[in-house]
Amino acid sequence: MLRIAVPNKGSLSEPASEMLHEAGYRQRKDRRELVLVDAANEVEFFFLRPRDIAVYVGSGKLDIGITGRDLLLDSGADAEEILRLGFASSTFRYATRPGTAEHVSEFGGMTVATSFPGLVAAHLADQGVDASVVRLDGAVETAIQLGVAEVIADVVETGTTLRNAGLEIISEPILESEAVVIRSRKAVADDPKVGQFLRRMQGVLVARRYVMMDYDIRAEHVEKAVQLTPGLESPTVSPLHDKGWVAVRSMVPAAEAQRIMDDLYELGARAILTTNIHACRV
Numbered sequence: 001m002l003r004i005a006v007p008n009k010g011s012l013s014e015p016a017s018e019m020l021h022e023a024g025y026r027q028r029k030d031r032r033e034l035v036l037v038d039a040a041n042e043v044e045f046f047f048l049r050p051r052d053i054a055v056y057v058g059s060g061k062l063d064i065g066i067t068g069r070d071l072l073l074d075s076g077a078d079a080e081e082i083l084r085l086g087f088a089s090s091t092f093r094y095a096t097r098p099g100t101a102e103h104v105s106e107f108g109g110m111t112v113a114t115s116f117p118g119l120v121a122a123h124l125a126d127q128g129v130d131a132s133v134v135r136l137d138g139a140v141e142t143a144i145q146l147g148v149a150e151v152i153a154d155v156v157e158t159g160t161t162l163r164n165a166g167l168e169i170i171s172e173p174i175l176e177s178e179a180v181v182i183r184s185r186k187a188v189a190d191d192p193k194v195g196q197f198l199r200r201m202q203g204v205l206v207a208r209r210y211v212m213m214d215y216d217i218r219a220e221h222v223e224k225a226v227q228l229t230p231g232l233e234s235p236t237v238s239p240l241h242d243k244g245w246v247a248v249r250s251m252v253p254a255a256e257a258q259r260i261m262d263d264l265y266e267l268g269a270r271a272i273l274t275t276n277i278h279a280c281r282v
């Protein structure tokens with residue numbers, strides 16, 4: 001059985017379970033379930049606090065886990081990122097009241113409040129800045145108003161929370177984060193069960209990002225048309241009963257599908273259809 005850690009709460013929890021469900025795994029019906037065995041797929045899911053996942057995986061007790069890159073790096077656990085999942089995307093940044101500082105190098109002697117002390121201490125040391133770090137569980141923006149710190153370091157998605165607290169971002173992001181699959185550095189390389197899990201998750205990512213496009217085009221225009229729809233490997237071109245025409249089938253990025261359909265129409269393509277991809281292996 002492959003033992004997988006899944007976030008049980010917070011921003012990572014729902015999208016992670018949704019993705020696992022799309023990849024064909026059983027998921028819990030009750031949020032209080034802590035462990036779930038998916039016997040058909042030979043997988044056991046452990047629903048854990050997002051912050052603890054890297055610790056379990058790093059210790060080698062669980063094979064792989066889904067967590068945030070920021071949480072992985074903050075933990076200092078002996079685990080590594082093996083697949084980016086594209087949700088819970090955020091940046092990790094410093095912020096202060098306007099006028100406090102313009103750059104990290106001015107933080108010397110100040111206190112930085114954060115829920116990610118490992119990440120922040122390492123970054124300050126890397127920048128050669130001697131500042132203290134105070135660890136808070138959440139709502140760190142308020143630490144400045146209450147005089148606990150002059151600077152905060154926190155997750156920023158839209159920036160609304162910082163703006164509402166009257167704070168401004170300082171310097172470049174410390175980190176760009178998103179949900180990732182992690183594995184213990186102690187794990188056996190090339191475990192086939194891990195490989196199969198990753199292919200399923202990659203299949204979901206591709207099925208979400210691409211659509212299948214079909215169209216008919218006069219044979220003399222097919223070379224130009226396939227430049228617009230090169231596919232992942234190579235488009236399928238099939239003869240039609242009418243000798244002058246061919247049918248083309250190719251995967252295209254969903255976000256570009258409408259533009260590509262317009263361009264294909266201009267080239268003379270007709271019967272242009274797009275269909276969603278339910279699942280795939282690439």
Ligand SMILES: Nc1ncnc2c1ncn2[C@@H]1O[C@H](COP(=O)(O)OP(=O)(O)OP(=O)(O)O)[C@@H](O)[C@H]1O
Nearest residue numbers: 009010011012050068070071088089090155157177
């Ligand atoms: N607003 C957000 N947008 C995108 N990602 C976020 C956001 N808030 C937190 N995250 C990400 O979620 C992960 C943190 O998960 P965690 O469950 O600890 O905190 P949370 O989602 O803020 O939940 P809570 O604060 O309710 O416990 C991190 O990887 C972080 O980057």
Ligand SMILES: O=P(O)(O)OC[C@H]1O[C@H](OP(=O)(O)OP(=O)(O)O)[C@H](O)[C@@H]1O
Nearest residue numbers: 138139140155156157158159160161162
């Ligand atoms: O840039 P924004 O779109 O405003 O999002 C970022 C905010 O979202 C998270 O807070 P959350 O609501 O999880 O509360 P918390 O501080 O208690 O974790 C994070 O800690 C930031 O405060």
Ligand SMILES: [Mg+2]
Nearest residue numbers: 010011138139
């Ligand atoms: Mg939070």
